[in-house]
Amino acid sequence: MGFLSIIENKEIYSFMLNDEQWDRLKDKYKNLSMHMPCCQTRAIPKKSKLGTQYFAHHPSSSCGFSSGESREHQFCKYLILKYLHENGWNVTPEFRGQMPLGETWIADIYAQKNNAKIVIEIQWSPQSIEETKRRQEKYIASGIRAVWFMRTTQKNKWDVLDYQSYDLPIFSIWLNKKNYQLIASGAFHNWDNADLVEIEFIDFFKALMTGSVQYSLKPHARRSLQVAMNTIQCWKCKKPTNTIMEINYFIPHAKGFTKIYRLDVEDLSHTHNEILNQPSLLQLYQYGVIKKRFSKTRGEAYLSNGCYHCDALQGAFFSHHERNAENMKYSHFIDVHIDYDTQIDGLWFYLD
Numbered sequence: 001m002g003f004l005s006i007i008e009n010k011e012i013y014s015f016m017l018n019d020e021q022w023d024r025l026k027d028k029y030k031n032l033s034m035h036m037p038c039c040q041t042r043a044i045p046k047k048s049k050l051g052t053q054y055f056a057h058h059p060s061s062s063c064g065f066s067s068g069e070s071r072e073h074q075f076c077k078y079l080i081l082k083y084l085h086e087n088g089w090n091v092t093p094e095f096r097g098q099m100p101l102g103e104t105w106i107a108d109i110y111a112q113k114n115n116a117k118i119v120i121e122i123q124w125s126p127q128s129i130e131e132t133k134r135r136q137e138k139y140i141a142s143g144i145r146a147v148w149f150m151r152t153t154q155k156n157k158w159d160v161l162d163y164q165s166y167d168l169p170i171f172s173i174w175l176n177k178k179n180y181q182l183i184a185s186g187a188f189h190n191w192d193n194a195d196l197v198e199i200e201f202i203d204f205f206k207a208l209m210t211g212s213v214q215y216s217l218k219p220h221a222r223r224s225l226q227v228a229m230n231t232i233q234c235w236k237c238k239k240p241t242n243t244i245m246e247i248n249y250f251i252p253h254a255k256g257f258t259k260i261y262r263l264d265v266e267d268l269s270h271t272h273n274e275i276l277n278q279p280s281l282l283q284l285y286q287y288g289v290i291k292k293r294f295s296k297t298r299g300e301a302y303l304s305n306g307c308y309h310c311d312a313l314q315g316a317f318f319s320h321h322e323r324n325a326e327n328m329k330y331s332h333f334i335d336v337h338i339d340y341d342t343q344i345d346g347l348w349f350y351l352d
């Protein structure tokens with residue numbers, strides 16, 4: 001079983017043919033010169049129960065070549081190869097590449113389009129995290145962006161979170177045996193939803209390829225910040241003032257904003273603190289300057305809300321006590337960059 005055969009002296013990959021072309025090939029292959037790439041055995045075009053188009057050795061063959069991969073693994077690769085081919089990528093399965101210093105690697109799927117080089121690894125059999133990282137470092141050294149799909153069970157879809165980073169995009173995948181659907185996971189819908197997505201694999205892959213699966217801490221990426229405020233009465237001057245209850249971070253995208261984190265005022269980074277202290281924003285939203293104020297209750301100074309009118313500390317305990325979700329006011333989305341001291345977690349998100 002393989003994706004490649006030699007038809008009339010030309011290398012033809014099964015994923016390059018659409019349904020109609022495949023049916024036509026099945027009708028007339030007996031009249032064509034068609035053999036497997038590993039030997040001279042006649043090749044037969046077939047389609048698996050899952051839908052994979054592939055070439056098989058004629059039953060009379062004694063060729064010992066076998067990929068050793070399961071039908072599910074092949075199906076998964078087939079879907080990727082087909083998608084990338086149809087979207088203008090030059091794709092090669094089982095690609096043998098070389099690092100700048102000569103060390104070699106073999107990728108499940110290698111694809112190139114203009115200057116972009118990518119590798120997709122489907123890890124159907126278990127592989128240690130050390131080995132995955134070692135292989136990933138080879139791809140990084142070769143200037144290739146590699147993404148991994150690791151087979152898990154639905155229950156263990158969380159496992160990949162232990163490995164994930166921007167440099168190691170790794171997601172989970174499993175086959176639903178009832179309907180033969182491949183499902184991908186390993187990313188969140190948004191910060192407010194504690195569960196991981198469960199998306200049909202190829203849809204997840206398309207989203208990944210079109211920038212709709214994103215890492216919260218992607219270097220240099222544009223992010224948005226929105227503050228959520230409550231109006232309270234200042235304990236000192238008795239005037240109404242707004243206090244910031246939450247600082248929410250979002251990924252802005254074509255379909256809207258995906259929430260990726262929530263911070264308290266206390267944990268604000270230096271740069272974002274300065275942004276929020278711009279006089280125009282203070283005036284627009286009527287909250288006090290965010291700065292370190294000494295709190296007698298806590299016996300220390302901390303980044304805090306103050307009264308818009310008299311600057312008196314509006315203590316964290318006090319404001320949380322007053323937190324009123326129903327009357328929360330939200331600012332507009334403010335463009336920011338995530339800098340090194342922004343205390344938000346690195347997580348992957350599927351942008352709905």
Ligand SMILES: [Zn+2]
Pocket residue numbers: 036037038039040041057063064065
């Ligand atoms: Zn063979």
Ligand SMILES: [Zn+2]
Pocket residue numbers: 234235236237238239241307308309310311312
């Ligand atoms: Zn006041």
